Amino acid sequence: MAKETVVVVGAGGIAGAWFPALAKEKVEVAAVVDLKVSSARSRIKEYGLDCEASSDLKATLKKTRPDFVLDLTVPEAHCSVTSTALKAGCHVIGEKPMASSMAEARRMVRTAERTGKTFMVSQSRRWNPLHDRVRRTIKSGNVGDLTTINCDFYAGAHFGGFRAKMPSPLILDMSIHHFDLARFMSGADPVAVYAHEFNPKGSWYRGDAAASCIFEMSNGVVFTYSGSWCAEGYGNSWNGDWRFIGDRGTLLYEHDNEPRAEAVAGKKSSRPKVRPVKVLESPTKYTEMHGGLREMLAFLRTGKKPQTECHDNIKSLAMVFAVIDSSKKGRRVPIRAM
Numbered sequence: 287m288a289k290e291t292v293v294v295v296g297a298g299g300i301a302g303a304w305f306p307a308l309a310k311e312k313v314e315v316a317a318v319v320d321l322k323v324s325s326a327r328s329r330i331k332e333y334g335l336d337c338e339a340s341s342d343l344k345a346t347l348k349k350t351r352p353d354f355v356l357d358l359t360v361p362e363a364h365c366s367v368t369s370t371a372l373k374a375g376c377h378v379i380g381e382k383p384m385a386s387s388m389a390e391a392r393r394m395v396r397t398a399e400r401t402g403k404t405f406m407v408s409q410s411r412r413w414n415p416l417h418d419r420v421r422r423t424i425k426s427g428n429v430g431d432l433t434t435i436n437c438d439f440y441a442g443a444h445f446g447g448f449r450a451k452m453p454s455p456l457i458l459d460m461s462i463h464h465f466d467l468a469r470f471m472s473g474a475d476p477v478a479v480y481a482h483e484f485n486p487k488g489s490w491y492r493g494d495a496a497a498s499c500i501f502e503m504s505n506g507v508v509f510t511y512s513g514s515w516c517a518e519g520y521g522n523s524w525n526g527d528w529r530f531i532g533d534r535g536t537l538l539y540e541h542d543n544e545p546r547a548e549a550v551a552g553k554k555s556s557r558p559k560v561r562p563v564k565v566l567e568s569p570t571k572y573t574e575m576h577g578g579l580r581e582m583l584a585f586l587r588t589g590k591k592p593q594t595e596c597h598d599n600i601k602s603l604a605m606v607f608a609v610i611d612s613s614k615k616g617r618r619v620p621i622r623a624m
């Protein structure tokens with residue numbers, strides 16, 4: 287089979303997680319593009335690539351005509367980089383979050399439709415066997431019909447860079463993972479949210495680095511979320527700590543440990559007996575960026591739609607912007623993707 291070719295745009299921190307996956311899959315890197323061409327050159331040297339460094343995306347795409355573009359730029363640049371690539375006739379994998387506003391995200395979805403090209407977002411945490419085990423177990427009904435989800439995420443994260451200056455760094459840059467995971471693991475989609483964003487005293491972020499949110503999801507499921515990037519001490523997993531309550535039992539997924547579940551045994555009474563129930567296995571073999579890349583390669587080879595194709599992923603992004611909107615307005619807001 288002919289090797290697939292890619293142009294990588296953005297040679298910053300996260301590029302270090304993508305080049306090894308591209309090498310494992312023998313994807314040919316046709317060029318690395320970055321506003322700072324020196325960053326593109328250093329990545330080419332670091333990974334021993336035989337390709338050009340450039341700061342001119344349009345000209346590079348015209349010259350190299352890759353099968354797809356990997357957009358690893360900062361969120362504010364996603365709309366222009368991805369739209370340029372789609373219009374040049376390339377499929378795109380873009381880093382999360384899809385865009386830095388809903389208006390941009392909707393424009394990107396429409397550009398994908400108009401150009402007939404596939405645009406998927408890399409939500410790296412979907413490609414994790416533990417998360418797939420939670421998803422399969424909830425779907426199996428082993429804890430009954432899902433009623434309630436809770437996720438807590440606390441870290442004292444000192445990044446500097448774009449995150450220190452952006453508005454809503456927690457919600458836009460990190461909670462997008464948790465919101466997308468809530469959809470992935472529960473199979474429920476967002477309906478409305480009431481949220482409060484805040485910046486704790488002593489915060490080293492300019493924007494709000496903490497939030498508490500109550501989401502109404504489809505099928506009447508309620509999803510409560512508390513998070514902070516500005517919480518020193520007792521940080522939990524970056525995947526978050528999760529509780530899923532069904533009408534017969536509960537599944538816990540905490541500290542990246544194996545998920546565990548228990549459900550009522552026999553008749554419900556005032557103090558019903560519970561027993562452990564089976565947590566299903568997952569066949570997930572390729573994780574994080576490698577998993578996302580495999581979805582793009584499967585699409586190129588067989589036409590199979592990637593699970594985070596933009597029409598789906600925009601629903602996770604809509605949760606992000608609804609939280610920001612609700613917090614500004616101080617009231618519940620409905621969540622609308624398109």
Ligand SMILES: NC(=O)c1ccc[n+]([C@@H]2O[C@H](COP(=O)([O-])OP(=O)(O)OC[C@H]3O[C@@H](n4cnc5c(N)ncnc54)[C@H](O)[C@@H]3O)[C@@H](O)[C@H]2O)c1
Nearest residue numbers: 296297298299300320321358359360361363381382383410
């Ligand atoms: N999936 C994950 O777990 C994960 C982890 C970290 C970062 N990310 C995401 O990856 C993206 C990049 O993050 P990062 O930490 O690598 O940022 P970074 O600031 O380290 O790197 C971004 C690079 O993009 C370049 N760039 C910016 N605008 C550009 C443009 N218009 N054209 C070409 N190059 C441009 C910058 O010069 C820089 O080299 C963000 O969207 C971030 O949220 C995802």
